[in-house]
Amino acid sequence: MKGKLAFWPVVLCVVLFSLTASRAVYGQAETGAIDGTVTDTTGGVIPNGKVVVRSVATGAERIASTNDRGYFNVSNLLPGLYWVVAEAPSLAK
Numbered sequence: 001m002k003g004k005l006a007f008w009p010v011v012l013c014v015v016l017f018s019l020t021a022s023r024a025v026y027g028q029a030e031t032g033a034i035d036g037t038v039t040d041t042t043g044g045v046i047p048n049g050k051v052v053v054r055s056v057a058t059g060a061e062r063i064a065s066t067n068d069r070g071y072f073n074v075s076n077l078l079p080g081l082y083w084v085v086a087e088a089p090s091l092a093k
Contacts, residue, residue, distance in 0.1 A: 035073040038066050038086040045070030049088035056081040 034053055038046040049066040053074045064072040066086075 031076045031078060033073060033075040033077060034082060034084060035071070036084075037070045038072065038088070039070060040090065046086065046088045046090065049086050052083075052085045052087070053077070054083045054085075056083060 038049050038051065040046060046066055047068045047070055049070070049072075051064045051066060051072045051074070053062045053064070054060070055078075057080050062074045062077070064074045066072045066088075
């Protein structure tokens with residue numbers, strides 16, 4: 001009888017480990033994001049600027065605007081290489 005009782009803690013540990021491990025795998029995402037602050041050569045932020053994020057592999061573009069602090073965020077990007085270009089009337093091309 002004692003041999004059968006020793007079996008249940010092992011089963012319980014395996015079940016708890018399986019539940020915990022599956023939650024960790026579920027939390028991984030398949031997309032990423034690019035964010036940052038656009039500044040000029042003096043370090044001043046560029047508000048209301050346009051940021052173009054272009055996939056090197058596909059040429060697909062996503063466009064974002066900077067906020068009043070020069071911050072932008074482009075999310076839900078597939079893994080890969082991207083070109084990032086900022087444009088604003090006050091920035092030279």
